[in-house]
Amino acid sequence: MNPIDLPRDLEEVRREASKAYSLDREIDPVPDSAYDDLWSLLALLPEDIPAPDPGWAEDGSLSLEWRPENGIVTMGIYGDKLVIYGAFFNDKRELNGICPLSDPILLPNFLTMLSKLFRQD
Numbered sequence: 001m002n003p004i005d006l007p008r009d010l011e012e013v014r015r016e017a018s019k020a021y022s023l024d025r026e027i028d029p030v031p032d033s034a035y036d037d038l039w040s041l042l043a044l045l046p047e048d049i050p051a052p053d054p055g056w057a058e059d060g061s062l063s064l065e066w067r068p069e070n071g072i073v074t075m076g077i078y079g080d081k082l083v084i085y086g087a088f089f090n091d092k093r094e095l096n097g098i099c100p101l102s103d104p105i106l107l108p109n110f111l112t113m114l115s116k117l118f119r120q121d
Contacts, residue, residue: 006051010038017056028060033079038062040101041075041083044108046115068117077101085110087117 014035021029038054041064052064052075059078066073071089078084083103086096087110095113099106 006042006054010035010054013054013056013062020056020058027058030056030060030062031079034060034062034077035079037077037079037081037083037101038064041077044111046111048115049111049118066114066118068114071117073114073117083107087113 014030017030021027050066052066055063055065057063057076062077064075070091071087071093073087074085076084081101082098083101084096084098085107086094088094088096095110097106097110099110101107
């Protein structure tokens with residue numbers, strides 16, 4: 001994905017999530033605060049990390065996904081100022097956790113790890 005396309009892609013995610021909620025009230029709506037938190041998270045991403053694939057889930061969350069070689073990295077946002085992150089690899093390595101969006105240690109370290117993954121590709 002091209003970083004220039006990210007705002008358009010996020011707007012499409014918003015439309016899809018809103019339409020799905022209007023058709024099925026059994027799913028949770030994605031709150032505006034989740035979109036705000038997502039933009040805050042995107043502002044923290046190092047420039048050498050490729051643009052993520054954004055998405056939404058029926059539990060009212062937004063997600064960012066990357067597919068480095070032999071793995072998948074995800075970050076989820078619910079609009080509560082927390083980030084749920086995970087990295088899973090074919091060789092059974094994994095890292096996951098939850099931290100505040102403002103965390104000065106865990107979140108920057110996770111983003112540094114993500115940056116290093118793409119420098120290896």
